[in-house]
Amino acid sequence: MQPVAIVGIDCRFPGAPDPAAYWDLLMRSGDGVGPVPEQRWNADDFYSAAGADGHSNTTSGGFITDADAFDHEFFAISPREAAAMDPQQRLLLQCAWRAVEDTGVAPRSLAGTATGVFVGVMGNEWAHLHLTDYARVTAQVGSGNGYCMTANRISYHLDLKGPSLAVDTACSSSLVAVHLACNALLAGECDTAIAAGVNVALTPALGIFYTQAGLSAPDGRCKPFSSDANGIGRGEGVGAVVLRRLEDAIADGQPVYAVIRGTAVNQDGRSNGLTAPNRWSQQEVLTAAYRRAGVEPSDVAFTEGHGTGTVLGDMIEVKALGGLHADRTGKPMALGSVKGNLGHTEGAAGVAGLIKVALSLHHRVVPASRFAARENPALKLSRYGLRLLKAPLRLAAGATVGGLSSFGMGGTNAHAVLESAPAHAARPKAGAAAGSTGIGTAVFTLTAPTAQALRRNLVAQADTLQRHRVVPAGVVGWSSNRLKTGHRFRFAVPADSTGDLVTALRRAAGDEDQPADLTAESAGPVRPALLFTGQGSQYPGMTAGLYRDAPLFRRFLDRADEALLPHTGGSVRELLLSADPAVHRTGWAQPALFAVGYALAATLTELGVRPALLLGHSVGEYAAAVVAEALPLEEAARLIAARGRLMQELPEGGGMLAVRADATELAERVDAEPLVGIAAVNGPASTVLSGDLTALARIEEELTRAGVRSRRLEVSHAFHSPLMDPMLERFAAVAEQAGGTVPALPVHSTLRGRLLRDEPMDAAYWVEHVRAPVLFADAARQLLDEAPTHLLEIGPRPVLAPMTRRLLTAPDGAGVRSVHPVPGEQAGGRELAEAVAELFRGGVDIAWDAVYADQDRVAHRLAPYAFSDDHRFWARRPVPAAPPATVPQQEGGQPAGQRPEAARPVVLSQGRRTAADPVTEAVLDAVAQVGSYAPGAITPRSRLYEDLGFDSVMVMELKKRIEERLPDLEPLSVEELLPRLSSIGDLIGYVGERRSAAA
Structure with missing residues (x-):
């Protein structure tokens, strides 16, 4: 056998x-034998x-x-x-x-x-x-x-x-x-x-x-x-x-x-x-x-x-x-x-x-x-x-x-x-090249159907891990990622050691407020938007900590450095790791930002983040184009290196001015200065002017007299201005060789200020891109119209996500999460793990193998799911549906499904039942009666199938009881009723429509 x-x-x-x-x-040699429990029989x-x-x-x-x-x-x-x-x-x-x-x-x-x-x-x-x-x-x-x-x-x-x-x-x-x-x-x-x-x-x-x-x-x-x-x-x-x-x-x-x-x-x-x-x-x-x-x-x-x-x-x-x-x-x-x-x-x-x-x-x-x-x-x-x-x-x-x-x-x-069992160890599956995965910090995850169940299981995990502190956090995290998944409420927390993890789990379980920060209820499909930052966000040593901690990021930054090296005459990677201030020079800044943007985006993609929307601010569009498959990595590297080099070779004497005013308010002043242009429109009161320093000084003086705030930017050249014209011809020759196609993913172009529709990001696009203003606000508003669930900052510090959020109206912004893989200059693997945890809580299905090094991808038996014992069912006779406004009773008067000492309602959805119209009351009462739920235990948000366990037999009884409670309602059609049963709220709406039609 x-x-x-x-x-x-x-x-x-x-x-x-x-x-x-x-x-x-x-x-x-213990003994489990004892007297017959009183519950069984006399x-x-x-x-x-x-x-x-x-x-x-x-x-x-x-x-x-x-x-x-x-x-x-x-x-x-x-x-x-x-x-x-x-x-x-x-x-x-x-x-x-x-x-x-x-x-x-x-x-x-x-x-x-x-x-x-x-x-x-x-x-x-x-x-x-x-x-x-x-x-x-x-x-x-x-x-x-x-x-x-x-x-x-x-x-x-x-x-x-x-x-x-x-x-x-x-x-x-x-x-x-x-x-x-x-x-x-x-x-x-x-x-x-x-x-x-x-x-x-x-x-x-x-x-x-x-x-x-x-x-x-x-x-x-x-x-x-x-x-x-x-x-x-x-x-x-x-x-x-x-x-x-x-x-x-x-x-x-x-x-x-x-x-x-x-x-x-x-x-x-x-x-x-x-x-x-x-x-x-x-x-x-x-x-x-x-x-x-x-x-x-x-x-x-x-x-x-x-x-x-x-x-x-x-x-x-x-x-x-x-x-x-x-x-x-x-x-x-x-x-x-x-x-x-x-x-x-x-x-x-x-x-x-x-x-x-x-x-x-x-x-x-x-x-x-x-x-x-x-x-x-x-x-x-x-x-x-x-x-x-x-x-x-x-x-x-x-x-x-x-x-x-x-x-x-x-x-x-x-x-x-x-x-x-045979003498073998559970070994990690072969994945990418050895040593090329992992982000340096484990992410422990746990899911449960309710917030209360989640808190109960946090305690169960902490109790078990307390006895297994010697197990590496990576092994525990990877096992949790594979095992504790599939439920609505998602918990995730980074951990560098199992001891720290135990402390975090107990803190989250014991604090009524903290789980709100570490837990989220997954709701619907996710639509991540990747925002690629442009020049000005660079700093010496940017992402060096992440390179040190995260082999996965290291792999992609090395790949970008390899693609850039023939065109830059030196290693961008070494520039970043040595914290060389030369990164502020345009010839290095643009390739370096490209390398960081590409590596971050590739890392997140490898981690399971599938971009739904892309937007790049100025030079950020080059990395976005690679992610969108409009440019191969090697051609994008050649193009961005040439762009930075040619701009660096231009004469100095240009500058940029950030103005707290709308672009239309500045149009007359800009038209009066041939050597000045609008470089970027970042918001309704956020415009950047670029051009000759003398001309900018005149405009700045006029704005000050008019009471308009402005600020000089620390730049080497006047980007996106007429002063860029001398480089365009030479840049166009490189761009013709690089080519470019229609992006395979939705790109909200800051050159066009809108979504690109079957338009190639080709040589003509990139040449115009050098000189034209950055229409960030228009592109970002249209991106927000596409209902992203996450704004991911793809750059060395948070810049674009805050700018984008300022364009949101209050109701629109409630469900949009901002995620910063590199939130500061000291950021490393821990911060990337925080971002991964946030993405998981927000519904992203992470590719967990990529989070861990080879030696961590070993199965470890965690504490099993801790089921609730709050609800008790021990009737000696079947419990019929509850009559209206009562709790179903067992023999002896004990409520079915509850402890004798704590008869409390079964709550499957958050919220309280309040005074409602006759249709709402009729539907809620009928649902409670058919399912034997206690009054007030269900709300319009409760889902009939997923939460309340209804089946076809119960639906037929539910239809009959609703019709009995609303005699002025025409008989309900099962064929029309079934598609409306995703939630009680949907059912209430349908019955209300039928009642109004009958009236």
């Missing part, structure tokens, strides 16, 4: 709410000392805590549906999600894939309690029950397209489910499989059966292979593993807990009783599993037995094992059973054992077997080559093999052979 890897695990068992607690329970009504008259002989068992808690908001399930669902479905949904997360894969990324779901389940007591009350059966009760739905729920909510089935072979159900999952993987039916088991004891029925059959332990405890063994103690729990073909897991760099080498399933057939075990069938299933695994019995270091603690069951199992292991002289095989810690978890027993074996191989130690101190001498374990572990067994280095048995009460037997 081709090996199958266990790459993800989650579980919840008595005394162990998660895998870490489960392992701790096993290692300390134990006294079903208990008698002798177990006679249809009663159970015990009031104890292994029960999980908070089995009624369910984060229905996370899965967009209405309270009404959640209250009708079998708790086993609810537990499986959360467990499957966390198991997938444990693989290092975001669960939402599996949507649409042929991932399979295989669930072992033995009991369906919820259905027995609810489907027999015929008057209260609803559509939700129907879909909330049934074996098939335990698997189908997972497939539905994760949008998985592979095989999806539930298996009931009694006690062996979940190991048989694992067997089927492995076979589906090896047959190519799926590439990933979730195999799970679940058991929740809702009634004493099975305990009574065990008692009447003489199988029940009076103290509710299984005591496997012990002289004290006197029967079965019931247990419950849920566990899930994620399986992949080993070669695929290794190829994808997924950490592997253990490897399944072989599985086998058979049946007792007609033996010594339907419910009695059969030694020879058990021995045969062991032999088949060993054969498929390609191992000899002597290779198996330990076996997790079925070990229920019944006299007959333990005896037959030992003899079956002994039939294959009796010749292990001096090296007996270790034997144990987790049922001694948990009780018999029935449908979940197989997966409970599987997880124990996988964790034992992973940690390279097998926990001691509870109750092993009083070994049953009648079993003659040593004769059969077996021994019970009275202390943990340290496994030797190298490959280790372990076995697992699970036998069904009806005769279906299963066995699995597991091996320790």
Whole structure:
């Protein structure tokens, strides 16, 4: 059999709410058995000392805590549906999600894939309690029950397209489910499989059966292979593993807990009783599993037995094992059973054992077997080559093999052979050239469906990372980027160390105000606008810190320097790194700004920023043209170098004057001076004049007398003025060689003051560009009309984004974010990471691999999603839709979906419900009633499908209730209604229109 890897695990068992607690329970030989919780049933009504008259002989068992808690908001399930669902479905949904997360894969990324779901389940007591009350059966009760739905729920909510089935072979159900999952993987039916088991004891029925059959332990405890063994103690729990073909897991760099080498399933057939075990069938299933695994019995270091603690069951199992292991002289095989810690978890027993074996191989130690101190001498374990572990067994280095048995009460037997994971490390995927990625600082990300959920998960991550401070921040960040994604509220924060990250997470979680700065709700598609700064923004050493910290930026600046070098006679890179003040000379300033602009834009593009709009101020348009594919890098480099050189060669004596006035107000004065021109129009009261110094002095004097403020600019030449004319002919010759085409991306030209439409950025364009004014304000206003979501400053300091924002009206500017990758002269990798975090919070899907160096792209298991336990669902009868203006009640008066001590409404959207018109009130009340939401818990912003969990059945009921509340409304058409159901607000608008039309 081709090996199958266990790459993800989650579980919840008595005394162990998660895998870490489960392992701790096993290692300390802990006991998860206790009294029957009051929530389940009145134990006294079903208990008698002798177990006679249809009663159970015990009031104890292994029960999980908070089995009624369910984060229905996370899965967009209405309270009404959640209250009708079998708790086993609810537990499986959360467990499957966390198991997938444990693989290092975001669960939402599996949507649409042929991932399979295989669930072992033995009991369906919820259905027995609810489907027999015929008057209260609803559509939700129907879909909330049934074996098939335990698997189908997972497939539905994760949008998985592979095989999806539930298996009931009694006690062996979940190991048989694992067997089927492995076979589906090896047959190519799926590439990933979730195999799970679940058991929740809702009634004493099975305990009574065990008692009447003489199988029940009076103290509710299984005591496997012990002289004290006197029967079965019931247990419950849920566990899930994620399986992949080993070669695929290794190829994808997924950490592997253990490897399944072989599985086998058979049946007792007609033996010594339907419910009695059969030694020879058990021995045969062991032999088949060993054969498929390609191992000899002597290779198996330990076996997790079925070990229920019944006299007959333990005896037959030992003899079956002994039939294959009796010749292990001096090296007996270790034997144990987790049922001694948990009780018999029935449908979940197989997966409970599987997880124990996988964790034992992973940690390279097998926990001691509870109750092993009083070994049953009648079993003659040593004769059969077996021994019970009275202390943990340290496994030797190298490959280790372990076995697992699970036998069904009806005769279906299963066995699995597991091996320790191969000695390999999860390695980063090959990407760009080695050492050419990374920005020097990690960015930790987290998403959640609500702000409250985000804060809760910040705490969970901080608590776990507190114990793993030695893990590099890059490894933690990269893992979070891949895993904690897909929800509406996005959190991101840079981190240079894991210790600093823990502090930042706790600060954000504990401060009611800070998350607003670090978190955003992603809303719709992003439209980044790249603004390329022009001459005047340069300074010695600009972006040197970023070059030092960020190999990704370094790669692109080196590329630009290489393209410029044949035309500049020296290295722009060395000029910047040495902080040479010569950068202010025009011949160096323009190529240097081009190199920085190109490198920043290329870096952001590599990081996943896809420019929607481009704008360059004067020489900034050269880098913009390269990004827009209107000029190749090499030709743009030749052109900008020639431009700077030719301008530098012009005689000095020109200058520039910034004036706080509109260009039209200055036109008369400029026309009167032939050697002066308008160089730039940056805003309604921001104009730059350029030309002869003497002429500019005359204009400046006139403006001062008129009370108009002006300021001389520190420049070497009069750019964009008539004084540029002597260079135009020589520049045109270079431009003709460079060429230029129509940009492939929208460029808002500051030469034309508008969007270029099928116009090439060719030689004629660039020659005119030297002399003509920079129409920044016109180009920026038109760019803003295109509704950018981000203004990204592509230059060495923030210049254009603030200028652009001043052109915004107040309402228009509310949703536009300004992002500065290089916000100051000391900026480096940390500041670029801040910009990446801001972009992610604003909805940009970052290409995270580019953020990290090769050695950081290694999977690390983070804390799984922390589900809310605020909402409780434990009705002994189905909960119907709430009558108007009431909260749905359970038996005993407890509100469905809430804690008894804190009955609060379920809030899925922000905002408060206020007095509204009859249509709004009618729609909100109908929605609340159909979904069993508390009054005031929903708002017009709530989305019916994504937030409130409505489906077609609920929509039909919603239509009927709205019509009942608004008798003057004509009957609603389902065909017209369905397209209007994206939000409650849309529905209110549609119903209002129909009501007005009827009136």
